[in-house]
Amino acid sequence: MPKQYSAPGSQGKGERDMSAQFMQYLLTGLTVGAIYALVALGFSIIFNASHVINFAQGEFVMIGGMVTMSLAGTGLPYLLAIPLAVVAAALVGLALEKFAVEPARGASVVTLIIITIGASIFLRGLAMLVWDKKLHALKPFTGDTPIAVAGATILPQSLWVLGVTLVIVLALTWFFSRTLFGKAILATSHNRLAAELVGINVRMVLFFSFGLSAALGAIAGILIAPITLTSYDVGVMLGLKGFAAAILGGLGSGIGAVIGGLALGVAEIMSAGYLSSAYKDAIAFVIMLAVLFFMPSGLFGKRGGERI
Amino acid sequence: MMLEVEGLGSHYGRIPALKGIDLHVGAGELVALVGANGAGKTTLLRALSGVQPVSAGRVRFEGADITTAVPDKRVRLGIVQVPEGRQVFGPLSVEDNLRLGAYLRSEAEAAQGLERVYAMFPVLKQKRREPAGALSGGQQQMLAMGRGLMALPKLLLLDEPSMGLAPKLVEEIFACVRALKADSTTIFLVDQNARAALAVADRAYVLETGRVVLAGSGAELLEDEQVKEAYLGL
Numbered sequence: 052m053p054k055q056y057s058a059p060g061s062q063g064k065g066e067r068d069m070s071a072q073f074m075q076y077l078l079t080g081l082t083v084g085a086i087y088a089l090v091a092l093g094f095s096i097i098f099n100a101s102h103v104i105n106f107a108q109g110e111f112v113m114i115g116g117m118v119t120m121s122l123a124g125t126g127l128p129y130l131l132a133i134p135l136a137v138v139a140a141a142l143v144g145l146a147l148e149k150f151a152v153e154p155a156r157g158a159s160v161v162t163l164i165i166i167t168i169g170a171s172i173f174l175r176g177l178a179m180l181v182w183d184k185k186l187h188a189l190k191p192f193t194g195d196t197p198i199a200v201a202g203a204t205i206l207p208q209s210l211w212v213l214g215v216t217l218v219i220v221l222a223l224t225w226f227f228s229r230t231l232f233g234k235a236i237l238a239t240s241h242n243r244l245a246a247e248l249v250g251i252n253v254r255m256v257l258f259f260s261f262g263l264s265a266a267l268g269a270i271a272g273i274l275i276a277p278i279t280l281t282s283y284d285v286g287v288m289l290g291l292k293g294f295a296a297a298i299l300g301g302l303g304s305g306i307g308a309v310i311g312g313l314a315l316g317v318a319e320i321m322s323a324g325y326l327s328s329a330y331k332d333a334i335a336f337v338i339m340l341a342v343l344f345f346m347p348s349g350l351f352g353k354r355g356g357e358r359i
Numbered sequence: 360m361m362l363e364v365e366g367l368g369s370h371y372g373r374i375p376a377l378k379g380i381d382l383h384v385g386a387g388e389l390v391a392l393v394g395a396n397g398a399g400k401t402t403l404l405r406a407l408s409g410v411q412p413v414s415a416g417r418v419r420f421e422g423a424d425i426t427t428a429v430p431d432k433r434v435r436l437g438i439v440q441v442p443e444g445r446q447v448f449g450p451l452s453v454e455d456n457l458r459l460g461a462y463l464r465s466e467a468e469a470a471q472g473l474e475r476v477y478a479m480f481p482v483l484k485q486k487r488r489e490p491a492g493a494l495s496g497g498q499q500q501m502l503a504m505g506r507g508l509m510a511l512p513k514l515l516l517l518d519e520p521s522m523g524l525a526p527k528l529v530e531e532i533f534a535c536v537r538a539l540k541a542d543s544t545t546i547f548l549v550d551q552n553a554r555a556a557l558a559v560a561d562r563a564y565v566l567e568t569g570r571v572v573l574a575g576s577g578a579e580l581l582e583d584e585q586v587k588e589a590y591l592g593l
């Protein structure tokens with residue numbers, strides 16, 4: 052387990068330590084949660100465009116981390132390696148849509164979901180062949196000297212995670228509320244027929260959504276790799292956690308994906324810290340099942356994917 | 360000839376909805392299509408817009424075969440549909456709905472179109488920042504018409520524009536149809552309100568279970584005994 056997930060060292064029992072500990076868990080939780088949020092956004096974008104739950108979303112996360120690791124290994128600076136890895140993942144996303152989803156157009160949503168599950172298994176197997184089954188470390192972007200914050204510490208890489216996530220959320224908000232193509236995507240998700248009738252190429256919208264989701268997933272994978280390590284199967288857990296976050300926030304809701312991700316990350320780290328780390332992974336599934344059972348449209352979902 | 364349809368067939372699964380439709384619409388004409396519920400009127404318009412698979416026949420627009428053209432290509436050519444049930448983008452603002460109507464047009468054309476639509480339906484201008492879903496039924500119909508006009512139609516396909524509206528609003532919608540005709544827009548109009556549709560139309564077709572069973576001028580069909588009995592409730 053990565054060190055950031057464990058409770059900060061042995062401490063006294065003073066109130067100060069209690070609050071410092073809380074702060075530590077909170078910062079760690081938000082960092083993990085931001086990653087879940089990015090993955091959840093990927094789920095929501097594809098869901099909105101097609102009502103498909105893309106279970107290969109986690110593999111985009113893996114591709115981002117692994118390709119960056121390989122490229123950086125050849126001596127390429129991050130400034131080049133990271134954009135190339137994001138582009139590589141986006142191309143895989145576009146190829147997935149073009150060669151696996153598009154040919155099955157007209158098939159039921161369940162069929163499409165099974166196709167994405169198949170694609171995820173295929174991509175994972177391919178990654179195992181291209182790379183190996185080992186864990187790989189990625190150097191932090193800007194050193195690993197912890198920064199003190201309100202009695203707790205935060206890694207520079209966590210600041211990268213939070214900062215980049217914030218920038219992406221702002222950029223997506225701008226894209227969907229200010230650009231004609233962004234609005235066309237919203238229109239397509241709300242009413243596909245009407246979108247076709249105004250001349251929106253809805254197949255293009257779906258194609259683009261896969262590329263965008265893959266890029267978001269890859270960015271998540273690259274940001275988190277220096278903290279948690281990466282491997283050919285890192286996408287399984289991150290994909291499922293991102294899915295749980297999307298369900299919690301309401302599948303299809305952009306704000307829901309972000310809040311759901313952050314909430315899940317914090318809940319996970321808090322329960323690991325205060326209860327037992329044995330519960331860390333279980334908490335996501337408990338939350339997901341509880342939401343599906345008691346509140347199927349999540350915190351912000353309106354059913355039918357009204358807003359990205 | 361602006362639109363020529365020859366032997367057009369379409370199915371839902373195995374069930375035929377259109378069984379060899381022949382019709383045409385000339386430039387500048389207002390042609391109405393009347394028929395009972397389930398006759399296939401909406402299916403025909405959907406096929407003309409390219410959002411409904413066609414199993415037989417051909418469609419030509421301004422001489423070019425468009426039978427297999429994708430929907431956005433048809434909009435680009437000027438075939439624009441205002442669909443049954445308004446189908447506005449509920450969560451998006453009124454203005455965004457209109458702007459999306461001009462999705463394939465230039466910024467300048469969109470700006471001009473917006474002025475034109477706001478002049479035609481001032482209430483839309485008043486409510487331009489509100490979500491389309493918050494409008495009344497009549498206002499949503501105006502929005503749907505406005506959105507269609509934003510695409511600069513050469514041939515406007517109107518599917519039940521007066522359905523479910525109060526009489527005063529029906530009159531307003533038909534006034535708008537007449538104004539568009541006077542403005543030399545070619546219109547293919549489907550309406551439940553057969554009397555009003557036939558009265559405003561140059562020519563009309565009567566559709567029954569996927570077949571054209573009668574054709575003639577609007578005035579002729581208004582006087583036709585069969586039509587009177589079946590569609591005018593006389």
Ligand SMILES: Nc1ncnc2c1ncn2[C@@H]1O[C@H](COP(=O)(O)OP(=O)(O)OP(=O)(O)O)[C@@H](O)[C@H]1O
Pocket residue numbers: 371376394395396397398399400401402403443
């Ligand atoms: N999505 C669909 N799936 C299966 N059958 C359909 C579908 N839509 C329409 N139909 C059938 O096709 C036939 C023609 O329907 P269509 O909607 O074109 O009729 P319409 O003339 O527009 O009727 P209305 O006046 O009710 O709008 C009907 O028998 C209808 O039941």
Ligand SMILES: [Mg+2]
Pocket residue numbers: 400401402443519
């Ligand atoms: Mg109909």
